[in-house]
Amino acid sequence: MMRPLLWLSLLGWITLAQADGADLTMLFVGDVMLDELPGKVVQQGGNPLAAFDDVFQRADIRIGNLECVVSTRGKAEDKPYVFRAHPRVTKLLKRYFSAVSLANNHSGDYGPEAFNDMLDHLGQRGVHYFGGGRDLRAAHRPYLTEVKGRRVAVLGYNEFFPRSFEALHDRAGV
Numbered sequence: 001m002m003r004p005l006l007w008l009s010l011l012g013w014i015t016l017a018q019a020d021g022a023d024l025t026m027l028f029v030g031d032v033m034l035d036e037l038p039g040k041v042v043q044q045g046g047n048p049l050a051a052f053d054d055v056f057q058r059a060d061i062r063i064g065n066l067e068c069v070v071s072t073r074g075k076a077e078d079k080p081y082v083f084r085a086h087p088r089v090t091k092l093l094k095r096y097f098s099a100v101s102l103a104n105n106h107s108g109d110y111g112p113e114a115f116n117d118m119l120d121h122l123g124q125r126g127v128h129y130f131g132g133g134r135d136l137r138a139a140h141r142p143y144l145t146e147v148k149g150r151r152v153a154v155l156g157y158n159e160f161f162p163r164s165f166e167a168l169h170d171r172a173g174v
Helices: 036-043 050-057 087-096 111-125
Strands: 007-016 024-033 061-066 099-101 128-130 143-147 150-154
Touching: 024 150, 036 087, 061 087, 061 143, 061 150, 087 111, 111 128, 128 143
Parallel strands: 024 061, 061 099, 099 128
Antiparallel strands: 007 024, 143 150
16 A cells, blocks of 8 residues: 655634734644655655645644654554654654644554653654643643734544553553
């Protein structure tokens, strides 16, 4: 089966109009998968997101669904597709996204060690995330930001299996 160069699906735009004309535009992007071919492009110094620069620049808030774990650690789960991107991709995530959602069926692809490692890498690079965390309380925290005088909160939730990816009171997850 042939895999695409980059899994990046535009889910939609939301424009919140304000009376003073200072509209707030949010871009939601799904399935940002930076493993395999996109990961190789990044490894070679390329930018698999460059073709979308103008789209990203038009948005005040840019949210992406990070459809892979960002780590070099862990062991692959027993499932048909597992995705793991090298931590070097955090530079791209920081450049293009205001925040990324971890609430999906691939954040736990390499187990809890890799998930925790991903949280470290995202935090060290200053990449905001939501929909996952070091415990259940953190996984429920929204991404909060203020743009053009408006406070915005974004939540991320996931109902995909396996259930082993779920955050608990004493376990990291989504």
